[in-house]
Amino acid sequence: xxxxxxxxxxxxxxxxxxxxxxxxxxxxxxxxxxxxxxxxxxxxxxxxxxxxxxxxxxxxxxxxxxxxxxxxxxxxxxxxxxxxxxxxxxxxxxxxxxxxxxxxxxxxxxxxxxxxxxxxxxxxxxxxxxxxxxxxxxxxxxxxxxxxxxxxxxxxxxxxxxxxxxxxxxxxxxxxxxxxxxxxxxxxxxxxxxxxxxxxxxxxxxxxxxxxxxxxxxxxxxxxxxxxxxxxxxxxxxxxxxxxxxxxxxxxxxxxxxxxxxxxxxxxxxxxxxxxxxxxxxxxxxxx
Amino acid sequence: xxxxxxxxxxxxxxxxxxxxxxxxxxxxxxxxxxxxxxxxxxxxxxxxxxxxxxxxxxxxxxxxxxxxxxxxxxxxxxxxxxxxxxxxxxxxxxxxxxxxxxxxxxxxxxxxxxxxxxxxxxxxxxxxxxxxxxxxxxxxxxxxxxxxxxxxxxxxxxxxxxxxxxxxxxxxxxxxxxxxxxxxxxxxxxxxxxxxxxxxxxxxxxxxxxxxxxxxxxxxxx
Numbered sequence: 001x002x003x004x005x006x007x008x009x010x011x012x013x014x015x016x017x018x019x020x021x022x023x024x025x026x027x028x029x030x031x032x033x034x035x036x037x038x039x040x041x042x043x044x045x046x047x048x049x050x051x052x053x054x055x056x057x058x059x060x061x062x063x064x065x066x067x068x069x070x071x072x073x074x075x076x077x078x079x080x081x082x083x084x085x086x087x088x089x090x091x092x093x094x095x096x097x098x099x100x101x102x103x104x105x106x107x108x109x110x111x112x113x114x115x116x117x118x119x120x121x122x123x124x125x126x127x128x129x130x131x132x133x134x135x136x137x138x139x140x141x142x143x144x145x146x147x148x149x150x151x152x153x154x155x156x157x158x159x160x161x162x163x164x165x166x167x168x169x170x171x172x173x174x175x176x177x178x179x180x181x182x183x184x185x186x187x188x189x190x191x192x193x194x195x196x197x198x199x200x201x202x203x204x205x206x207x208x209x210x211x212x213x214x215x216x217x218x219x220x221x222x223x224x225x226x227x228x229x230x231x232x233x234x235x236x237x238x239x240x241x242x243x244x245x246x247x248x249x250x251x252x253x254x255x256x257x258x259x260x261x262x263x264x265x266x267x268x269x270x271x272x273x274x275x276x277x278x279x280x281x282x283x284x285x286x287x288x
Numbered sequence: 289x290x291x292x293x294x295x296x297x298x299x300x301x302x303x304x305x306x307x308x309x310x311x312x313x314x315x316x317x318x319x320x321x322x323x324x325x326x327x328x329x330x331x332x333x334x335x336x337x338x339x340x341x342x343x344x345x346x347x348x349x350x351x352x353x354x355x356x357x358x359x360x361x362x363x364x365x366x367x368x369x370x371x372x373x374x375x376x377x378x379x380x381x382x383x384x385x386x387x388x389x390x391x392x393x394x395x396x397x398x399x400x401x402x403x404x405x406x407x408x409x410x411x412x413x414x415x416x417x418x419x420x421x422x423x424x425x426x427x428x429x430x431x432x433x434x435x436x437x438x439x440x441x442x443x444x445x446x447x448x449x450x451x452x453x454x455x456x457x458x459x460x461x462x463x464x465x466x467x468x469x470x471x472x473x474x475x476x477x478x479x480x481x482x483x484x485x486x487x488x489x490x491x492x493x494x495x496x497x498x499x500x501x502x503x504x505x506x507x508x509x510x
Contacts, residue, residue: 106308112418145302149302150295153295159416162418209349
């Protein structure tokens with residue numbers, strides 16, 4: 001097992017890829033065979049793809065607060081006139097789709113959490129098209145993301161209630177960035193740099209859900225996490241490095257999360273939740 | 289300072305497949321409910337759920353109440369019936385109450401679940417640590433650490449001499465090593481609960497343990 005990014009990068013050098021190292025580690029820890037482990041990940045992949053398809057059709061959340069934006073973005077993409085590159089905008093559309101399905105109590109794959117489930121899935125499905133990834137390469141993408149995610153989870157955390165949105169969308173963006181680097185043929189060290197740059201850029205992000213619902217601002221924060229993953233991946237592939245080493249960035253994120261006031265940690269008492277409109281929506285939805 | 293390793297599997301990070309909207313407040317809550325139901329071993333007549341900190345403040349928006357009850361009915365986090373759990377519990381004749389508390393606890397996503405049936409009562413403290421992962425930190429007032437992801441047997445049995453030896457003999461004969469073990473009881477000579485975390489995935493041993501005299505119920509989960 002690896003408990004640091006440094007160890008993950010070093011130990012994976014003995015394998016064909018970070019993904020192969022993750023599968024071998026999982027096999028050793030769980031007693032399952034690599035084939036069984038890849039099959040479980042394959043089911044996760046299928047649920048991710050289904051939730052994107054469902055969201056793009058147009059859904060509405062239980063409260064009516066969110067929904068329909070993935071469909072809107074899809075139409076905008078079809079029109080062909082936009083600022084971002086098509087792959088990044090598709091990732092944004094996909095990320096919004098997954099989180100709209102999540103908000104309506106639909107079936108999703110938590111990655112690393114439900115509130116941030118759109119980021120890795122959204123990037124993966126968009127890049128699958130761009131790089132023509134095979135099913136096995138898509139599954140590898142998820143193992144790479146999971147390997148880096150494990151280190152972040154064990155050294156900082158992935159719950160908004162513990163560390164704010166940086167722990168959820170921040171972690172997801174870092175995981176996606178690392179997997180994008182490896183999918184494009186970058187090294188494990190480049191992937192580690194992409195992790196550090198994503199986490200550093202999203203550090204301090206608060207969790208301030210309006211009415212305590214995983215809707216506002218969560219859906220749009222997934223769009224941001226997905227786009228930052230591409231920014232970090234391209235920076236790392238260009239050879240840019242994080243001045244602060246990845247493991248120190250994770251420790252800093254842990255400290256920021258601990259010191260963050262609880263009003264910004266999924267209690268719906270601060271930030272956007274505490275605005276006049278946020279309070280009004282809470283009253284409308286719950287009558288208190 | 290070395291940090292406690294709380295996440296052991298890649299599927300703690302990529303997964304679970306679940307009904308939304310929150311891995312900690314919905315999927316984690318459903319898992320807590322299901323584990324608590326397994327420990328109790330039968331359908332309760334009454335359930336009192338005390339919610340703390342973030343659970344107390346946002347449980348309705350995240351469907352934490354719905355998910356805890358779904359779990360108590362035996363549902364997994366990806367069960368599409370979850371959104372209907374409160375109605376299903378009512379139809380099953382289970383009386384459920386929710387009490388948001390303002391007390392400080394060790395972790396922000398904490399629930400105390402008290403189940404009752406006749407004279408039986410079980411109190412469990414469950415914690416949702418993120419990404420749908422959970423820990424059980426107290427049973428009937430005893431502090432324990434029970435991390436999900438580890439193969440675990442839970443028995444409900446009569447509190448008579450020889451039960452621990454009988455159960456551990458089954459595991460020993462199958463060459464299964466026990467990692468941790470917790471034994472607690474409701475009252476002397478009444479019902480007792482044994483929780484065994486083991487090193488191998490052997491759900492097939494459940495039947496052999498259940499066949500032992502004085503064992504009421506055995507559940508296996510990982």
